[in-house]
Every structure is written in C-alpha cells, then in structure tokens.
Amino acid sequence: MNRKEIIQAIKQDPKIPVLIIGAGINGIGTFRDLALQGVDCLIVDKGDFCSGASTASSHMLHGGIRYLENGEFKLVKEALHERNNLLRNAPHLTHPLPTTIPIFKWLSGIFNSPLKFIGLLDKPAERGAVIIKLGLIMYDAYVRGDSPMPGHQFDNRTKALERWPAFNPNLRFAATYYDGGMHSPERLALEILMDGVNEGAHPRAVNYLSAVGAEGEKVLLKDELTGELIPVQPQIVINAGGPWIDFINQEISSQSKYIGGTKGSHLIINHPELRQAIGGHEIFFEYVDGRIVLIFPYLEDHVMIGSTDLRIDDPDQAICTDDEIDYILDMVPQIFPSLNVTRDQIVFQFSGVRPLPVAKGSTGQISRNHSIEVLEKDEQVPWPILNLVGGKWTSYRAFSEQVTDQVLDRLGMTRKASTANLKIGGGTAYPASEGEKDIYIQNLSEEHKISPDRARTLFERYGTRAAEVAAFITETNDAPLKSLSKYSTSEIKFLIEKEMATRLDDLLLRRTKTAWVGELNEDSVHELGSIMGNSLGWSQEEEQGEVVRSLDLLRERHAVNI
C-alpha cells in the first residue's frame, strides 16, 4: 500500500494495537522487531523517516571508549556487540573504521575515573598514554573472539609521524583501534524500516504524519501534507520521539520531563589534503576544552568534523551556528598544524539533538545509556506509554528488543524470532569476498543488460537490493539525469515509488547523499523535482513549491552553496 492507501485504511479501521510515534532508529528498530513477531503496528513520523537525531549522528558504530571513564562498562560492552552485529548484518552500509588517537601526555587522566566516581571531577580532563592503553585493553577484551576486526596498536612518535606525516610533531604516541562507521544512517534506517514493512500487511509506516493531540481513547494524527486529522485508537503507545519525547507526551495529554537534550553539529568539508592526511582513519582526539572530537573519513575527498555538545530546550531550533562553525574549524590545526581549513571548503553542515536523559553537570558526563520509562494507563492517559529515552544508534537493536519484549508481555504474546543475526535489506546474501562481489556484479550486469560500471555503482549503493533496482530500471525507459549523471531517471523513480520518498528533500537528503557531498545545483534540484512531481502527480504549483522549499532548506539549514 502507498501512503494514501494506508491513511485510507487507518481511517476505515482506526484500531491499532501498537502505535509508534517517531521513526528515528529506535522507533524503526522496534517497528521491525514487532513486525517480525506478527504484531499489528503503525509507525508515524512528523517528518521523513530518520530525519531527527538519527540523521545527525557522528556516523560511528562504536562501543564508546570514552564512556569507560564514566564507569559505563555494561553500556560499552552491549554497544560493542551490537557494533559487530551491525557490521555483519549490514555490510553494504557499514564498514570497519580504523580510529587513531594522537596522544600528547604519558600519565594524565589516570585519576579521571575514580574522581568522577566520588564526584570530584565534573569536567573532562586530559587523558594520557597509560589511561588510553588501559581503556583499549578493556575495549578489546569485551569482544575477544567476537570481533571481525583486529585489536588495538600503539605507535611511538617516530612511527606515528611516518604513518601520518602531517600530525602535530609534539605528539608522543598514536593509538589505533577499530570501530565501525556508516556513510548513510538514513539509508540504513530506511532499509530496517522496509524489512519491517515487508513482513506482511500488519506493519504499516507513514511519514509526515504527526501526533498532535488526544481525544478520549484516540490519538489524533495530523497529515502534514493535507492538514487532515486522523484519529487512531491504540492499545499501547510507544513514544519514540527522541529529543521530542516530552513535547509528544504533552500533546497527547500527559506531562513528562525525561529529556535533557544536547545539540551536536558537524561540518562536511571538501579537503583532499586533509582526507589524505588522515589516511582513511578516523582521528579521534581531545580538543583544548577536554572534549573528544573527531575527523571522520567521509565519501570521496570529504571529511566530516565534529561535534559540539550544547544544551538546548527545543530540538526544532537546532541549527549549526557561526560560533559552532568556528569551534569546529579550529579543531583541525591542533592535530594537523600545517593544514588550513576555511569556511569556503564547507559543503554541508548539520545539527541534531541527542535525546539524553535529564541530568545536571557537564554534558559529556551524561549517560549515553538507554531506558524504557513507562507512563502507565490511568484516568488521564488511556493507554500505557512506553518512552524510549536515550541510547545510541549503535545499540538500537538491543534497545528495540527490550522494548519489543515488554510490548509482547503486555499483549500476552511470546517472541517468535530474534533480530540478532537478521540481515538488513541489501545485506542479505551479501557476497563474502571481493572475488564473490565481482561475480555478483558481473551477473547483475549480464542478467539486467546494464553496463558493468552501472552494476557496480548500484551494488555499492544498494548491496544485494541492486537486483531489485536493476530489474525496475530495465523494465522502464531509463536515461542518466541531465544534471546529475551519477543517477538515472528510473533509479530516482525507484527511490520515490519503492522507498516512500514523499517530499523533495527526502530524495536530496536521505534517499541519496547528493546534498551531503556538494553534488547538487539548481538544475538538478529542478530536474529531481520534476521526476518526483510526475511520479507523485504533483501540480506545477506543488512542484515549484517543493523546489523552493528544498532550496531554502539546503541553503539555510545545511549551508549548501547552491
């Protein structure tokens, strides 16, 4: 069913056992797990799928080495196992990420952890070689026998400067260990969502449908495209609104104060020299203020630099400010003194709010753990509300499993299947070696009569879902886009018709990475708008409105020079 048909069906039968409000990674993970257990559920989002905190992450799949000094051992261990699961289950959209920490001191930081425990240290303090070594030994030990990646390695100054000649020569060591990375959290989340949708007729997903109120036992959903109000009658509500959780509770009739969000901003810079200087590694380091920041190897010649960590009350106001841009740009010369990074090299910027639990003190100290906070049914609230507070992208699956188990319990059902080893989307039947990849690509090219280069591109974008995309392409009249030849008209139609793209920016920011790496210009936005308009039956006026809205969004929110 398409969006309109689902909405029609809901209007005819508003009874929905489980309503999930918010389609970030935690809502989506829970949706897929419930779908797998045969639970009738509806997930809605006020915007596009994965357009909140889950699109604004630092793109790391990690245990979180720095959380060890906060004493969050259980969290780190769980996240490391989930990191490894994700690398295995979605190899097309995740990758091992060698991560290097330049170290300037020997001993400092040794007392950070004990001082934090007894409450005498509230701010981050410099970490030296010994404490980092201890942390990495623990990090490796947690996943011994279960990690697809090698353990950590220490390089002395001479060796470090041989490997990274542009590093600040004052360093004493460089420690390298492995974590995971993802270039498109949005695609990964979408594929998890679609795996849920494909479980049958019982799981349904609608974007641009927001929870705006309640009427008796009904939650009022508003179609953000038409303004229409659609009442639904759930048995259980899952509030997966991330940083908006308390706002949602307020809308649907219950007060809460679970979230104390902090804003994090990142820049994507086109800088071939810096990209080469980091040597394909993520550089993870302590900034002058003691915060841990990163330079992440992004697509092609791009690097992603971030992030900030600032308290914010309203997540809708999260935007990367001028001060944050200066703060982020100043990070680079601390580690690479000979490399200058300027504002005109920024191709994209983004900001999001970490849905952290309410806590006092320094933002870096707030726990990144997750919890299910339940508002039980009472005279005021006609359904139990399970609030999904906190968490990390990396550990979404474990969190979703815990939520699903609670829901199953409440519905008197039992778990039928686990998601632990379940492949995700185009990670299914993924070739195990480079040789097998080549064979897959050759077969794809021959079977669908597309060039080997095109087959490779589709495989790199969609994993083994490339076969579905290629079949769609060859059934329709295909041609490269005039203004963006890396994509073709039919591929774009596939993303619109098969991947629930609803507004033009869904295509520019989330179904493709075109906006993130400076590939768009006015012509391509118009051309994509026209394909989308044709597919979705927009009027000329609607199409023009979408183009103008997208251009404004790209320029104002994301600093895209267009």
Ligand SMILES: Cc1cc2nc3c(=O)[nH]c(=O)nc-3n(C[C@H](O)[C@H](O)[C@H](O)COP(=O)(O)OP(=O)(O)OC[C@H]3O[C@@H](n4cnc5c(N)ncnc54)[C@H](O)[C@@H]3O)c2cc1C
């Ligand atoms: C700057 C930053 C860096 C991070 N880095 C990492 C990292 O490197 N690795 C890692 O593992 N984790 C990282 N995280 C944490 C991780 O991204 C988040 O914990 C996770 O994405 C939260 O997902 P969520 O589904 O709870 O929230 P969200 O993704 O915010 O989803 C909530 C959804 O609710 C929707 N919504 C709001 N109001 C309504 C309404 N009334 N009706 C319907 N829908 C509504 C929103 O549109 C949104 O899509 C980072 C987070 C941030 C912000």
